[in-house]
Amino acid sequence: MLRCEELRKLYETHLAVDGVSFSLEPGSIGALVGPNGAGKTTTMRCLAGLIPATSGRLTVAGCELTDYNSSALIELKRHLAYVPDDPPLFDDLTVGQHMEFIGRIYDVPDRVEKSERLLDYFQLADKVDAGATTLSRGMRQKLAIACAYLFHPSVLLLDEPMTGLDPPGIRRLLESTRELAKAGATIIISSHLLAMIEDVCTHLIVMQNGRLQFFGDVDQLRQQFPSATTLEQAYFEATSTVTK
Structure with a gap:
């Protein structure tokens, strides 16, 4: 379960997120979309516990983030993974050492076999001994x-997440999110490429100017904008109603 209630985030005098509310059940994939500066990344970082909300109530993986106390944040880290658009890696570690490090931190059973399977799936098996600094953006x-x-x-x-990925990488990413959701995970994908993710997302979270412009399942957006033949067209109609 992920619940965001009246989230507001103020950076000094700039209101980046203004009263955003939505909730997703386990097994849901929410597409968080909107133009640059809409407040998407700030919303994600608040949900991940990386920055405190100015006000509002957040419940993520059973953890209340209202007070952002250390015990809640530690518990959250046991259940949540956040991948930013330019993920910080450890320059001194190889690909394989990254997987070993994460596997040990989270005490993953059969971490060696799972690591090998994941690296093979994402076409990184031949890079297991490569240093992080030698990898391309997509890798x-x-x-x-x-x-x-x-x-x-x-x-x-x-x-x-699709920044820098090649077409096979994008396909594997989308396939894997679908399988993870089937296993009960709650997923949010922030992307400008709505045409690519519309086949996997169950819900849309449309933001503009820090505010929630639309939240609902895919069918609801189509019903609200019946003249749109694609989700991308419906998105443009939803965001074009906002007064600049």
Whole structure:
């Protein structure tokens, strides 16, 4: 379960997120979409416990983040994985050492076999001994995603995960999110590429100017904008109603 109630985030005088509310059940994949500066990344970082909300109530993987106390944040980290658009890796570790490190931290059973399976799936098996600094942008993204999958999080937040990925990498990412959701995980994918993720997402979270413009399942958006033949067209109609 993931619940966001009246989330507000103020950076000094800039209100980045203004009263955003939505909730997703286990097994759901929410597409968080909106133009640059809409507040998507700030929302994701608040949900991940990386920055405190100015006000509002957040419940993520059974953890209340209202007070952002240390015990709640530690418990959250046991159940949540957050992959930013430019994931920070450890420069001194190889691909294989990253997987070993994450596997040990989360005490993953059969971590060696799971690591090998994930690296093979994301086409990184031949890079197991390569240093993080030698990887391309897309490979770094794949490694971060593989690390996130290793401990099977109950909540997965992916911020622009397709940045730098090649077409096979995008297909494997989308297939894997669908399988993870089938296993009961709650997933949010922030992306500008709505046409690519519309086949896997069950819900849409449309933001603009820090506010929630639409939240609901895919069919509801189509019903609200019947003239749109694709979700992308419906998205443009939803965001074009906002007064600049």
